[in-house]
Amino acid sequence: MHTLLIVEDDPFISRSIAATFKEKPFEVLGIAKSVSQARELLELQKPDVCLVDIQLKGEESGTALAADLDLLQIPYLYLTAQTDPYTLAEVSRTNPLGYIVKPFTLASLWSSFSVSWQQYISKQKTIFTVKVDGYLYKIDEADILYLEAFDNYCYLHTTNKKLLLPRTLKSVRESLHASYYFTPHRSYLINLKKVTNLGKRTVEVSGRELPLSEARRPELLKILK
Template identity: 40%
Template sequence: MKFINIYIVEDEPLIAATIETALLKQGYTVVGDAEDVITALKDIAILQPDLVLIDIQLDGEKDGVDLAIELDKQQIPYLYLTSQTDLGTIERVKATQPLGYIVKPFTENGLRTNIDLAWHNYEIQNAGFLILKSDGRTHKINQNSILYLKAFDNYCYVYTATRSYLVPHTLKYMSEQLNDAIFVQTHRSYWVNINHIDSIESNKLFLKTEPIPISASQKHLVMSKLKGS
């Protein structure tokens, strides 16, 4: 199971605690929770979870469907937590794009199975793309368009020809999501898309943007990768 950060939106504290306990036992990380839409949106912008679990029926003027609409705009994946609901709400749900539904009451195994299957399908649908969070938004970027990634303390920069993204993850974490057929590590602080390499010197390579260092320990791997591309 891939490491996933999950945020819970549930207005029943006991149920929220039960969900969190079950998720932690299954190896997931829970980054936070909220009982209402406004708090959830503020937290999600800061915490940038990979996946959000949304109870449809929430306290306040806005419900889980309202939250889902906002998450669709930001391309943040989510699953609904549902119990029996009225036809009007079901019609509103049809206009949103959840990864799936977890029906209440649920078991720990059922919770894990629903999340694992939903996340697996999500990754298949986004194969060839890098999903990253930057500036409070989730971006879906074609990996072919990425020039290189650069470490920045516990963060990482992702560079394309048109812009850069500062991502709240380490370079190691981001590199694990790259297509290893087209990316190679040239230095402890850099991963480069070999399709965008223009030339190589003894200790650096050149893209259309700037020179990238090549460490002595990585040079053989870089050259092998280029010859095989």
């Protein structure tokens, strides 16, 4: 179940939203009426997604909170009835998943939210995240050319990167979400979309020749055809 934080200063709207999401696969972590309240809640627990009203009572608007959420890498959608130039300029500095325009029905709220959320989830599933030498790398799985076993580690190859991952090839393979990977040899995992040529005992991946076991060749040939 995913978690949601609602940031809305109209109690009727916030309660209606909470009731709607409780009927869905979402747990409402809380309702904040201001940016300061939202920040207090965020210190206690990080939600999976937020709904943020742009025009909130108090000194700071929803766009100020959105800037925090961008830094925390917490996705959010705006709730808004404002389309004036100043608001649009403030919004342009942030990165929401989408917008839900007021007034809205609860059905249209859920419809707009679910489309944006599913697009976000779908994209997240193809991002491989790994920490190497203190740096956090986020790599689109479609950009991976192949992985190469190296003792209890493995190399990850893209067109312009070669990273030594502190994980085994088996461990990395199990954490990938995409279905377009194939094991041509026990020490390699290749991206089928990057295969450029197939030999008798080798497979070429973006111009790089890798070993192909005799037992695995018929299956790979069938897949590529």
